[in-house]
Amino acid sequence: xxxxxxxxxxxxxxxxxRDEPKALFRHALETLHPSRCRVIVxxxxxxxxxxxxxxxxxxxxxxxxxxxxxVALSVLDFDRPLLRSPIEGMLHLRFELAAAGxxxxxxxxxxxxxxxxxxxxxxxxxxxxxxxxxxxNELLSDLLELAEGAKEAIFGVKLLYKYGTRLAGWLGxxxxxxNARSEIGRLQGLPANKLREQLPAFLGADITxxxxxxxxxxxxxxxxxxxxxxxxxxxxxxxxxxxxxxxxTFVEHARGALVxxxxxxxxxWSELNSKWDGVLEQHLxxxxxxxxADRFLKDAGVHSPHVRERIVEAAQGLPxxxxxxxxxxxxxxxxxxxxxxxxDFGKTPGEVFQRFLDHLSDTEVEDLEMASYLDxxxxxxxTDTSRTLRGRLPDWPRLCQRSYVTRGGDDTLxxxxxxxxACQDREKRLRPxxxxxxxxxxxxxxxxxxxxxxxxxxxxxxxxxxxxxxxRHRMASGEPDLVxxxxxxxKLFLDAGRxxxxxxxxxxxxEAVGTLPSSGGDDDGAWFYHHYANVLQHLGANARAKAMFQxxxxxxxxxxxxxxxxxxxxxxxxxxxxxxxMGDCAEAEPLYAxxxxxxxxxxxxxxxxxxxxxxxxxxxxxxxxxxxxxxxxYDAASTRFEALAATHPRAFAGFLLDLxxxxxxxxxxxxxxxLFERASTxxxxxxxxxxxxxxxxxxxxxSAAVHGDAKTDVLFERATAAHERTFGAQHPNTGRALYLExxxxxxxxxxxxxxxxxxxxTEILSESLGDEHPWTIEARG
Numbered sequence: 001x002x003x004x005x006x007x008x009x010x011x012x013x014x015x016x017x018r019d020e021p022k023a024l025f026r027h028a029l030e031t032l033h034p035s036r037c038r039v040i041v042x043x044x045x046x047x048x049x050x051x052x053x054x055x056x057x058x059x060x061x062x063x064x065x066x067x068x069x070x071v072a073l074s075v076l077d078f079d080r081p082l083l084r085s086p087i088e089g090m091l092h093l094r095f096e097l098a099a100a101g102x103x104x105x106x107x108x109x110x111x112x113x114x115x116x117x118x119x120x121x122x123x124x125x126x127x128x129x130x131x132x133x134x135x136x137n138e139l140l141s142d143l144l145e146l147a148e149g150a151k152e153a154i155f156g157v158k159l160l161y162k163y164g165t166r167l168a169g170w171l172g173x174x175x176x177x178x179n180a181r182s183e184i185g186r187l188q189g190l191p192a193n194k195l196r197e198q199l200p201a202f203l204g205a206d207i208t209x210x211x212x213x214x215x216x217x218x219x220x221x222x223x224x225x226x227x228x229x230x231x232x233x234x235x236x237x238x239x240x241x242x243x244x245x246x247x248x249t250f251v252e253h254a255r256g257a258l259v260x261x262x263x264x265x266x267x268x269w270s271e272l273n274s275k276w277d278g279v280l281e282q283h284l285x286x287x288x289x290x291x292x293a294d295r296f297l298k299d300a301g302v303h304s305p306h307v308r309e310r311i312v313e314a315a316q317g318l319p320x321x322x323x324x325x326x327x328x329x330x331x332x333x334x335x336x337x338x339x340x341x342x343x344d345f346g347k348t349p350g351e352v353f354q355r356f357l358d359h360l361s362d363t364e365v366e367d368l369e370m371a372s373y374l375d376x377x378x379x380x381x382x383t384d385t386s387r388t389l390r391g392r393l394p395d396w397p398r399l400c401q402r403s404y405v406t407r408g409g410d411d412t413l414x415x416x417x418x419x420x421x422a423c424q425d426r427e428k429r430l431r432p433x434x435x436x437x438x439x440x441x442x443x444x445x446x447x448x449x450x451x452x453x454x455x456x457x458x459x460x461x462x463x464x465x466x467x468x469x470x471x472r473h474r475m476a477s478g479e480p481d482l483v484x485x486x487x488x489x490x491k492l493f494l495d496a497g498r499x500x501x502x503x504x505x506x507x508x509x510x511e512a513v514g515t516l517p518s519s520g521g522d523d524d525g526a527w528f529y530h531h532y533a534n535v536l537q538h539l540g541a542n543a544r545a546k547a548m549f550q551x552x553x554x555x556x557x558x559x560x561x562x563x564x565x566x567x568x569x570x571x572x573x574x575x576x577x578x579x580x581x582m583g584d585c586a587e588a589e590p591l592y593a594x595x596x597x598x599x600x601x602x603x604x605x606x607x608x609x610x611x612x613x614x615x616x617x618x619x620x621x622x623x624x625x626x627x628x629x630x631x632x633x634y635d636a637a638s639t640r641f642e643a644l645a646a647t648h649p650r651a652f653a654g655f656l657l658d659l660x661x662x663x664x665x666x667x668x669x670x671x672x673x674x675l676f677e678r679a680s681t682x683x684x685x686x687x688x689x690x691x692x693x694x695x696x697x698x699x700x701x702x703s704a705a706v707h708g709d710a711k712t713d714v715l716f717e718r719a720t721a722a723h724e725r726t727f728g729a730q731h732p733n734t735g736r737a738l739y740l741e742x743x744x745x746x747x748x749x750x751x752x753x754x755x756x757x758x759x760x761x762t763e764i765l766s767e768s769l770g771d772e773h774p775w776t777i778e779a780r781g
Contacts, residue, residue: 204253
């Protein structure tokens with residue numbers, strides 16, 4: 001047996017070099033018409049090369065030399081749960097294309113109008129700072145500057161009509177056109193629900209206008225994993241054809257754009273409107289032509305035309321099965337030392353897989369089976385697993401050279417999805433007990449790896465990956481306590497601010513267990529949903545967080561006093577807090593009031609929660625213009641917290657911090673600084689709270705920066721050092737502190753270079769909170 005397998009390029013990698021898809025893509029770009037949209041769909045089951053094809057197209061787009069002209073690109077990957085939300089998906093498109101130089105005045109005004117209707121009283125600058133930063137995002141910031149001090153300075157159509165004639169530069173030119181007036185005129189009088197429906201059309205209209213210019217680039221929009229839009233919803237019902245209405249509306253109005261869709265099934269848009277028959281170009285992906293497959297086999301050294309014919313017939317155009325057949329061919333030729341014949345190859349994909357296994361030795365089959373248990377083929381983990389469960393070590397060098405094992409961009413090894421699925425299905429069918437025990441072993445092994453950091457400051461990306469893998473293995477092992485297991489292991493990662501990973505973990509468990517009962521314990525369904533919502537809120541996904549908090553409340557039984565417990569009141573508080581963040585104090589007030597009533601049944605036991613609810617209720621009253629009621633509640637909250645100062649100093653310091661923020665927002669900076677300093681004194685005691693001390697230092701630095709205080713540099717230096725020391729270098733709070741210090745450097749005199757620090761802050765925020773979080777968007781702007 002040779003030590004080194006012959007080197008050849010697998011068909012599954014060679015696929016993207018075929019001329020047909022690339023030629024279609026190039027031709028579509030060259031023949032785009034400014035008055036019509038063009039949609040090309042590649043569909044097929046998993047493992048047929050959709051991802052490889054998308055990657056190849058992205059490579060072509062990035063190479064202006066190959067295409068001969070510049071191309072703007074935006075990619076919506078619906079495997080990312082956040083992007084399945086129509087608003088988040090549109091904002092993602094808008095920000096990516098704005099970064100490429102495109103402008104979105106109509107969409108921005110429409111979005112601002114919708115925001116004002118849905119979140120009255122909330123400042124769009126805080127929720128969506130990216131819409132007001134940068135050269136391509138000038139409309140809203142310019143309007144705000146022009147309307148400064150005016151009572152009617154609420155972003156939207158009326159503001160534009162009042163101040164539009166004073167806009168300068170490209171904005172003034174745009175507003176002077178008939179089309180701009182016509183587009184904005186469509187916005188007038190639309191209620192929130194109609195405006196939300198039309199928002200994709202306004203996004204598309206801006207794209208159409210930009211693409212009609214003489215120096216406009218070609219535009220490609222890629223929609224990947226399109227079927228993920230239906231996750232959690234039955235696909236068959238007619239009403240579910242409406243799930244992607246917003247995509248259709250956008251595509252219809254984005255004339256001149258090339259839209260590429262990658263999905264498992266054909267799009268069914270024509271069932272809703274026959275006009276799409278002339279627009280959609282749908283291509284079954286994965287079906288290599290017989291001539292392409294035959295040419296690949298010749299190049300791989302399969303000389304017999306009869307053997308090639310059998311292999312091509314059995315592979316049914318799927319590159320993966322061609323690779324397996326060539327592996328089998330080489331084994332017969334080089335290991336069995338004979339010339340392969342037609343009888344050595346199966347007639348169907350299933351037979352191809354079985355014949356491939358038949359040609360392997362028992363140890364090679366064992367290595368393949370063990371490797372199929374791993375999401376990422378890690379040598380040390382595979383070795384430990386094989387040694388423990390099989391009593392032998394794997395042949396690592398040979399495994400790495402197999403055609404069904406590929407090396408990713410981060411130098412990790414991954415098994416082809418079809419091979420892994422086939423092996424796991426076979427293992428589950430033939431050896432169900434071993435299947436469960438193997439996944440159980442891996443779950444425990446990876447759990448140990450995930451929880452190995454002694455503090456949250458030491459958590460790194462490989463610990464996050466280990467926890468996610470442990471969740472998947474525990475699901476596969478069939479352990480019954482999945483919810484409790486995750487709830488008991490989340491704290492390390494919560495403290496580390498790893499909210500993006502935690503959202504994925506909660507989503508996996510939620511999908512696996514379905515509707516959860518509520519038993520009243522900390523690990524029951526209601527509390528699971530509550531913690532899941534908390535993660536979503538940290539990510540800035542407030543609409544999803546509110547819905548998840550509501551699931552928590554709804555899952556609490558109505559009998560046995562469950563809905564009069566402090567736990568239930570905490571859930572009501574949580575929904576109310578999200579409502580406030582979304583600008584809906586009217587909805588929040590009765591929720592706070594209901595929680596307050598529960599706490600007041602035992603004010604001594606619930607003293608801290610009760611006092612915080614009074615503070616939050618005061619904020620609501622203030623935002624709704626009920627100043628006297630708000631002042632009374634602020635006083636009541638202060639009185640209660642003052643009474644807790646001796647017995648609960650940390651809670652008291654937290655209240656001082658929050659009240660300082662309130663005073664800051666009220667334009668009372670002197671009082672705010674005094675409150676921050678009192679909080680800092682308590683937090684800095686030997687028995688204080690280093691996390692709180694770091695946070696209050698940042699508040700003091702930010703306050704000093706507003707007034708140009710000479711102590712600002714020192715305060716920011718102390719604040720960022722404290723954040724790194726207490727939260728860790730990769731925590732989102734640290735990223736925020738670095739960003740605020742960098743902004744101070746840019747605004748102070750003399751202006752200082754902040755590029756590297758801004759880049760670091762943005763990277764931290766993106767990895768921990770995601771690209772759509774307001775902090776990340778603000779840092780990128």
